[in-house]
Amino acid sequence: MMQKPARERKRGSGAQYVYEILREEILDLVLAPGSPIDENQLAERLEMSRTPIREALVRLAGEGLVTPLPNRSTVVANIDFFNLHTFFDALTLMYRVTTRLAGEYHTPADLELIRARQEDFARAVENQDALAMIATNREFHAAIAEAGRNPYFTGLFCRLLDEDQRILRLYYSSFNDQLPKRYVAEHEQMIAAIEARDINACDRLALAHADQIVSQIQSMISRGVMRTVPLD
Amino acid sequence: MMQKPARERKRGSGAQYVYEILREEILDLVLAPGSPIDENQLAERLEMSRTPIREALVRLAGEGLVTPLPNRSTVVANIDFFNLHTFFDALTLMYRVTTRLAGEYHTPADLELIRARQEDFARAVENQDALAMIATNREFHAAIAEAGRNPYFTGLFCRLLDEDQRILRLYYSSFNDQLPKRYVAEHEQMIAAIEARDINACDRLALAHADQIVSQIQSMISRGVMRTVPLD
DNA sequence: TGTATAATTATTGTCGACAAGATTGTTGGC
DNA sequence: GCCAACAATCTTGTCGACAATAATTATACA
Numbered sequence: 001m002m003q004k005p006a007r008e009r010k011r012g013s014g015a016q017y018v019y020e021i022l023r024e025e026i027l028d029l030v031l032a033p034g035s036p037i038d039e040n041q042l043a044e045r046l047e048m049s050r051t052p053i054r055e056a057l058v059r060l061a062g063e064g065l066v067t068p069l070p071n072r073s074t075v076v077a078n079i080d081f082f083n084l085h086t087f088f089d090a091l092t093l094m095y096r097v098t099t100r101l102a103g104e105y106h107t108p109a110d111l112e113l114i115r116a117r118q119e120d121f122a123r124a125v126e127n128q129d130a131l132a133m134i135a136t137n138r139e140f141h142a143a144i145a146e147a148g149r150n151p152y153f154t155g156l157f158c159r160l161l162d163e164d165q166r167i168l169r170l171y172y173s174s175f176n177d178q179l180p181k182r183y184v185a186e187h188e189q190m191i192a193a194i195e196a197r198d199i200n201a202c203d204r205l206a207l208a209h210a211d212q213i214v215s216q217i218q219s220m221i222s223r224g225v226m227r228t229v230p231l232d
Numbered sequence: 233m234m235q236k237p238a239r240e241r242k243r244g245s246g247a248q249y250v251y252e253i254l255r256e257e258i259l260d261l262v263l264a265p266g267s268p269i270d271e272n273q274l275a276e277r278l279e280m281s282r283t284p285i286r287e288a289l290v291r292l293a294g295e296g297l298v299t300p301l302p303n304r305s306t307v308v309a310n311i312d313f314f315n316l317h318t319f320f321d322a323l324t325l326m327y328r329v330t331t332r333l334a335g336e337y338h339t340p341a342d343l344e345l346i347r348a349r350q351e352d353f354a355r356a357v358e359n360q361d362a363l364a365m366i367a368t369n370r371e372f373h374a375a376i377a378e379a380g381r382n383p384y385f386t387g388l389f390c391r392l393l394d395e396d397q398r399i400l401r402l403y404y405s406s407f408n409d410q411l412p413k414r415y416v417a418e419h420e421q422m423i424a425a426i427e428a429r430d431i432n433a434c435d436r437l438a439l440a441h442a443d444q445i446v447s448q449i450q451s452m453i454s455r456g457v458m459r460t461v462p463l464d
Numbered sequence: 465t466g467t468a469t470a471a472t473t474a475t476t477g478t479c480g481a482c483a484a485g486a487t488t489g490t491t492g493g494c
Numbered sequence: 495g496c497c498a499a500c501a502a503t504c505t506t507g508t509c510g511a512c513a514a515t516a517a518t519t520a521t522a523c524a
């Protein structure tokens with residue numbers, strides 16, 4: 001028997017919809033790291049059966065955003081503070097590689113998009129909106145990666161940016177210092193290097209930018225300005 | 233109503249089982265790139281319902297081994313010969329990074345495992361068994377990556393090695409030249425560099441090794457020794 | 465005979481149901 | 495009063511069923 005659809009959903013959009021909702025809630029820390037995900041409860045909330053929900057969970061597990069415990073509930077992936085250095089290594093390398101490749105392969109249309117993202121970021125900094133800074137910074141670097149045209153690198157990089165976003169959200173209350181303005185300037189330099197197709201400059205600037213971000217996160221952690229309770 | 237299980241499978245192993253079977257058949261080209269995967273047929277062959285099969289397909293799609301066409305059948309992922317350079321770029325970088333990190337972080341136990349894998353590879357070369365060479369070479373480099381202890385890099389690297397395996401299998405008939413012996417020697421040098429924790433040597437050797445492999449694949453392609461019909 | 469449209473079939477996406485296993489609560493023994 | 499065995503409950507993994515969509519075949523008309 002057919003279950004009443006809450007709104008007239010199109011066929012095939014169910015699992016996709018659940019995937020997007022869950023992904024967003026995980027990245028925004030609406031769902032706290034480590035908290036269990038109740039399939040039945042979700043099915044009730046989103047007014048569909050467990051099948052598309054399970055499909056979304058399998059996909060999220062593949063991206064490491066969720067950890068399925070066999071015969072036990074699936075939980076939101078924890079942030080591994082003990083192995084952050086592996087995260088920093090990977091993030092730094094991907095910053096460098098994607099920016100280099102952008103310098104090599106970008107088109108005028110790519111540059112336009114990158115500039116638009118940079119404007120979004122600058123506006124967020126102007127408004128001192130920490131949450132918007134996190135999101136727009138992510139989009140800026142994702143746009144650069146896209147211009148590099150290497151799906152293997154963009155895939156890994158976007159995963160790392162996802163994790164970065166979760167970490168930054170944990171600490172975002174201390175995001176209103178003088179650093180963001182420096183990031184705006186560094187972004188501008190990166191754009192210039194990409195446009196000039198100066199690969200060495202791209203690499204150097206991306207490395208410096210990554211080091212900035214890494215040391216900011218490390219300082220946030222050591223100062224212990226962690227949000228203890230997630231949004232909810 | 234319960235369907236008869238062909239063999240007494242343990243609960244929770246169904247989807248995992250299908251995933252492993254399909255993954256192996258895709259990497260071994262038993263399932264040709266581009267060929268459609270029939271859920272009903274698979275369900276009949278593996279004697280289970282479509283649910284665990286769909287879960288396996290979703291997982292494989294996440295790893296890029298399979299491409300789901302919306303409201304149409306899922307197909308085995310094609311090999312993109314037009315963008316091979318992005319693949320080579322990523323493979324080369326991951327060879328370098330994982331070998332470097334192995335030089336930095338390996339333990340004696342890691343080295344032991346790497347040496348065992350190298351012996352497997354040498355034996356395959358000795359026997360002129362091209363299929364075994366492909367498999368053991370993969371395991372050798374995966375072991376090095378594991379010693380580097382960075383799950384982000386090992387994750388991407390293993391995906392690349394999977395794709396590499398599919399490409400090599402396409403051309404494996406031309407794998408019985410003088411090159412494999414050179415690979416054995418290069419592997420030995422890499423092991424020595426890792427053991428000596430000589431990061432620069434690790435990087436240099438991995439780069440040279442990667443270049444070898446890339447140019448071998450390119451020459452295979454240009455010489456057009458492609459298998460036209462997959463194993464089946 | 466060729467093309468456009470309608471009927472038929474096949475396949476996918478989603479559903480409710482149910483059993484195996486895990487979790488929690490209860491009772492009883494020491 | 496604390497721990498162990500058992501019972502009750504909840505959750506997950508899998509199943510068969512069914513409707514919506516795509517593919518295929520049949521049919522009508524130019």
